[in-house]
Amino acid sequence: QVQLVESGGGVVHPGGSLRLTCVASGFTFSSHGMHWVRQAPGRGLEWVALVPFDGSHKYYADSVKGRFTISRDLYKSTVSLQMNSLRPDDTAVYYCAKDLLAFASAQHPPATDSWGQGTLVTVSS
């Protein structure tokens, strides 16, 4: 079955950096785009970034554009989120999620199905 396991969260000072990793298994990783979505404590969900199945173009929320970079390693079946210039309002649980459909076009944001359990990032001085 599909498994997505995030790691790399922790406490970091404002202006610092952190790299999150999501290890995927149970499906053909190279055929599916991958998303990061976050949820601030007690708040709603905010989509963060997408790398489509073909890796051709990456998409970001305006709130993280220029600071966060999504990438993937097809050999390790991992998707990562490099987070730089972190701010207190980046504090959240970060989830990775996979595209529902294989080879999904990114003309519209693809629908997701499976999500990982999340990793908590706390930005505080």
Place this chain on the structure above:
Amino acid sequence: DIQMTQSPSSLSASVGDRVTITCRASRDISNYLAWFQQKPGKAPKSLIYDGSNLQSGVSSRFSGSGTGTDFSLTISSLQTEDFATYFCQQYDSYPPTFGQGTRLEIK
């Protein structure tokens, strides 16, 4: 960005009740609408995609309908495990955006 507005924000109901949650988009999103269920301390679980398609393994108690700007999620006969928070999400255009959530509580 497309704004997604859910109603009600919270709802109290009893086991066996039929409940409906609505979601309105600030502009036409065709059927690019998903519903998620989230329990405290857990990841969101996808229930429905493309407005009305049930994700694999999801109980047929759940159903979705709507197109354009107005959508609904109906739970036909509430079970104990259904008490949770529900979110809608549009994926018609970037960035995908979520509703603020509807908390479903036991009466």
